[in-house]
Amino acid sequence: MVPLGGKPTPFVRIRNDARETFERSVSDHPSVNEIQLVDTHDDETLYALDWEPSDASLLRRILDLDAVLLGATGTTDSWGLELRFPTHEALSAFQDHYVEEDIGVTVERIYNPTKPDAGPWYGLTPPQRETLADAVSAGYYSLPRQISTQELADSFDISDQAVTERLRRGISTLVRNTLLVEEPEE
Structure with a gap:
C-alpha cells in the first residue's frame, strides 16, 4: 500500500501466469475503478489499483483503526496479512470486529519492536x-x-x-x- 493523493493505492504482484485471470476478476470487481500495469519482470507482474474500498471491506476497517497494511499474501483459500497497529487496543478492536462478524481471524504473532x-x-x-x-x-x-x-x-x-x-x-x-x-x- 502506498498513500497517494490522500488515499491508499494498493500495489499487487502476480506470479505464475495468473495475469489474465487476475485482470479479469479485478476488472469485474465493483470497487475497482482502474487497474494499471506498472512493471513486468520474469514471471512477475506488478499492478496498481485505483479503487474505492467499501465501508464493509477489510481495508476500510484497517484504515479506520489507523493501522498500516505492510504486506499481504493470498490464495483462493486464505490471506496472510502483516499489519501494524498504533496500539494493542486497535489490534483487539480489529480482531473483535471479525469475531463478531463470524469471520475467522487468527493472530499468529504480535511483535513489539522495542522493549x-x-x-x-x-x-x-x-x-x-x-x-x-x-x-x-x-x-x-x-x-x-x-x-x-x-x-x-x-x-x-x-x-x-x-x-x-x-x-x-x-x-x-x-x-x-x-x-x-x-x-x-x-
Missing part, C-alpha cells in the same frame, strides 16, 4: 539522546569523521571522556531496547 518499558526514547537519558543526536548530525559517525569527540565535548562543555561514555552507554541502551528484545512466547 515495552523503554518509553518513547528507547530508554535513553536526555543527555544520551542529545549527545547521540548531535553526534549523528555533526558527522561523528560519517566516513570520514567530520567532528571529534573533543569537539563534541566542547559543544556540551564536558570532557572528552564524558562524551565518549555518553555515546557508548547510549548505543548500548539503544541496542538492548531494540535489537536485543526477546520475542514474546507464543
Whole structure:
C-alpha cells in the first residue's frame, strides 16, 4: 500500500501466469475503478489499483483503526496479512470486529519492536539522546569523521571522556531496547 493523493493505492504482484485471470476478476470487481500495469519482470507482474474500498471491506476497517497494511499474501483459500497497529487496543478492536462478524481471524504473532518499558526514547537519558543526536548530525559517525569527540565535548562543555561514555552507554541502551528484545512466547 502506498498513500497517494490522500488515499491508499494498493500495489499487487502476480506470479505464475495468473495475469489474465487476475485482470479479469479485478476488472469485474465493483470497487475497482482502474487497474494499471506498472512493471513486468520474469514471471512477475506488478499492478496498481485505483479503487474505492467499501465501508464493509477489510481495508476500510484497517484504515479506520489507523493501522498500516505492510504486506499481504493470498490464495483462493486464505490471506496472510502483516499489519501494524498504533496500539494493542486497535489490534483487539480489529480482531473483535471479525469475531463478531463470524469471520475467522487468527493472530499468529504480535511483535513489539522495542522493549515495552523503554518509553518513547528507547530508554535513553536526555543527555544520551542529545549527545547521540548531535553526534549523528555533526558527522561523528560519517566516513570520514567530520567532528571529534573533543569537539563534541566542547559543544556540551564536558570532557572528552564524558562524551565518549555518553555515546557508548547510549548505543548500548539503544541496542538492548531494540535489537536485543526477546520475542514474546507464543
